[in-house]
Amino acid sequence: xxxxxxxxxxxCVVTNEMMPKQELIRVVRNKEGEVxxxxxxxxxxxxxxxCKDIAVxxxxxxxxxxxxxxxxxxxxxxFNELRELVAGPTNEK
Numbered sequence: 502x503x504x505x506x507x508x509x510x511x512x513c514v515v516t517n518e519m520m521p522k523q524e525l526i527r528v529v530r531n532k533e534g535e536v537x538x539x540x541x542x543x544x545x546x547x548x549x550x551x552c553k554d555i556a557v558x559x560x561x562x563x564x565x566x567x568x569x570x571x572x573x574x575x576x577x578x579x580f581n582e583l584r585e586l587v588a589g590p591t592n593e594k
Contacts, residue, residue: 511550514566515557525550526586528579530571538582547571551583558583 509522527539531546539548549570551557558580561567567575 513552513557514549514570515561515564516552518552520552522550524553526553526583528567528571528575528583530573534573536567536571536573536575536579538579538586540586553587555584555587558587 510519511522511525512519513525522542527542527544527548527550528536529539529544529546529548530536531544537544542548547570549567551561551567562575562577562580565575567579
């Protein structure tokens, strides 16, 4: 009998929905207080997860959900980076 591995789940800070870790984007605040996107999900620091959805990212920016979860001020560049990650690579030259 093959034992099925447990899929790690995390909660989106905006929708409060439990989802597999792979379907979420992690934003991290490290000890120095820097906030950045962590596409690997392995960097050290306090992490908050968001659904890969533009509407959810906009909602997080509007309600300051990340600021509350990370106890830090989240810069607009972080939200722009999140939107780029969700939208995928654009072919702008």
